[in-house]
Amino acid sequence: MGELEFLRPKSVADALKMLVAYGDEAKLIAAGSAVVLMLTQRLIAPRYLISLERLQELYSLNHDPGIGLHLGAMVTHYQMESSPAVRTAFPVLANTFHKVANIRIRHQATVGGVLCEADYASDPPAMLIALGALVKAVSPRGERWLDLSELFQDFYQTNLAPDEILTDIFVPEMERGTGATYLKFNTRSSEDRPCVGVAAVIEHNKGICEKLRVVVGAVAGTPQEFPEIEAQANGRALREELAREIGHAYAESIDPISDLRGSGSYRRQVIEVLVRRAILQAGGVT
Amino acid sequence: MKREITLHINGRDYPTTVHTHQTLLEVLRDQFHLYGAREGCGVGMCGACTVLLEGKPVSACLSLAVMAEGKSITTIEGLSHDERLHPVQQAYLDQAAFQCAYCTPGFILTTVALLEEHPNPDDDTIRDYLAGNLCRCGSYINILDAVRQCRQSASS
Numbered sequence: 001m002g003e004l005e006f007l008r009p010k011s012v013a014d015a016l017k018m019l020v021a022y023g024d025e026a027k028l029i030a031a032g033s034a035v036v037l038m039l040t041q042r043l044i045a046p047r048y049l050i051s052l053e054r055l056q057e058l059y060s061l062n063h064d065p066g067i068g069l070h071l072g073a074m075v076t077h078y079q080m081e082s083s084p085a086v087r088t089a090f091p092v093l094a095n096t097f098h099k100v101a102n103i104r105i106r107h108q109a110t111v112g113g114v115l116c117e118a119d120y121a122s123d124p125p126a127m128l129i130a131l132g133a134l135v136k137a138v139s140p141r142g143e144r145w146l147d148l149s150e151l152f153q154d155f156y157q158t159n160l161a162p163d164e165i166l167t168d169i170f171v172p173e174m175e176r177g178t179g180a181t182y183l184k185f186n187t188r189s190s191e192d193r194p195c196v197g198v199a200a201v202i203e204h205n206k207g208i209c210e211k212l213r214v215v216v217g218a219v220a221g222t223p224q225e226f227p228e229i230e231a232q233a234n235g236r237a238l239r240e241e242l243a244r245e246i247g248h249a250y251a252e253s254i255d256p257i258s259d260l261r262g263s264g265s266y267r268r269q270v271i272e273v274l275v276r277r278a279i280l281q282a283g284g285v286t
Numbered sequence: 287m288k289r290e291i292t293l294h295i296n297g298r299d300y301p302t303t304v305h306t307h308q309t310l311l312e313v314l315r316d317q318f319h320l321y322g323a324r325e326g327c328g329v330g331m332c333g334a335c336t337v338l339l340e341g342k343p344v345s346a347c348l349s350l351a352v353m354a355e356g357k358s359i360t361t362i363e364g365l366s367h368d369e370r371l372h373p374v375q376q377a378y379l380d381q382a383a384f385q386c387a388y389c390t391p392g393f394i395l396t397t398v399a400l401l402e403e404h405p406n407p408d409d410d411t412i413r414d415y416l417a418g419n420l421c422r423c424g425s426y427i428n429i430l431d432a433v434r435q436c437r438q439s440a441s442s
Contacts, residue, residue, distance in 0.1 A: 190331070
């Protein structure tokens with residue numbers, strides 16, 4: 001086996017050519033906090049690392065009022081928590097990214113990276129799905145936009161084809177009268193990955209729920225959302241009783257994993273409580 | 287594969303040869319003998335290997351040396367000048383903010399980055415920023431005192 005080579009394409013087109021040429025032997029690397037960890041732990045052994053660092057088109061961060069937030073895949077977690085545009089238009093996103101890991105990881109890790117890694121114990125995926133985010137995948141065959149919820153297939157698996165690169169993320173502007181919250185539960189203070197993460201987004205008018213999205217992360221191979229349960233909230237008053245009902249239904253519907261951050265039965269109880277709290281908080285019910 | 291690169295460490299350029307798979311931490315320690323960056327957990331959680339890359343704290347165990355090419359790297363060895371300690375180093379000494387000191391370089395560099403960003407941090411900001419650096423001796427109270435001593439308001 002040959003030694004690892006580090007390649008630095010200067011455009012998405014060049015990166016795609018390398019990806020096609022080296023196929024299974026290549027891995028894309030953004031800032032490296034995930035890929036370098038997998039390398040040093042001997043979980044992956046690629047022959048080529050294709051670095052996205054010099055792809056200038058992947059660094060944009062633009063908020064278009066009334067339209068939404070457009071992010072290049074190389075935008076860092078730290079930019080997400082500190083950018084005035086994100087803090088003003090999507091305070092819930094700034095808050096979610098601030099809750100990730102530690103300051104070093106947030107300076108390094110990228111938005112595209114955390115999505116493509118598809119680590120179940122991550123914070124941003126659940127929140128971005130609840131906000132209706134879309135991602136763009138580019139390949140030599142062209143480009144496609146897909147709903148972020150479709151990206152995640154299973155533990156560390158996405159539906160990106162081997163010749164695709166995730167280049168952009170788009171988060172549609174929140175409708176007026178929309179509340180959003182992300183609640184993260186950590187089992188230990190030294191543990192920085194979530195045991196359970198709950199994202200709730202509620203469109204409401206005069207105390208009546210018009211649309212509810214609740215996505216639970218870190219409890220299964222992919223973020224968990226149940227449209228039929230969410231639909232039960234439509235047209236109903238935003239009260240404790242409703243939040244309890246939805247929390248209970250989510251806890252019953254999810255089959256949580258057991259890992260070092262909590263057993264399945266423990267997680268189920270945490271889900272019930274956190275979903276209830278997230279709905280009350282997002283709905284502004286005190 | 288071996289690769290010739292120039293690393294910009296503590297204000298100077300150093301041409302060197304590294305293997306692509308080598309982490310920045312390995313190269314700093316094994317080739318440059320900068321032992322202030324330590325390997326603790328090896329997975330980015332503990333902060334013992336913290337260095338500043340372009341002034342921002344990162345885990346040297348999660349960066350490849352080749353990825354640091356062209357960027358300014360600051361290690362604990364680069365903070366003092368002419369035998370004079372950096373004010374943050376002095377504050378950690380003044381407050382006895384360590385026991386075994388394995389975590390100290392990481393804490394000091396993270397504190398430098400914190401103060402760059404928030405010259406006058408309140409206690410919550412300090413705790414939040416330093417939450418990713420672990421001290422297994424439990425010197426947190428003294429560390430908090432050391433950072434308080436560095437606040438702009440403390441010197442005025």
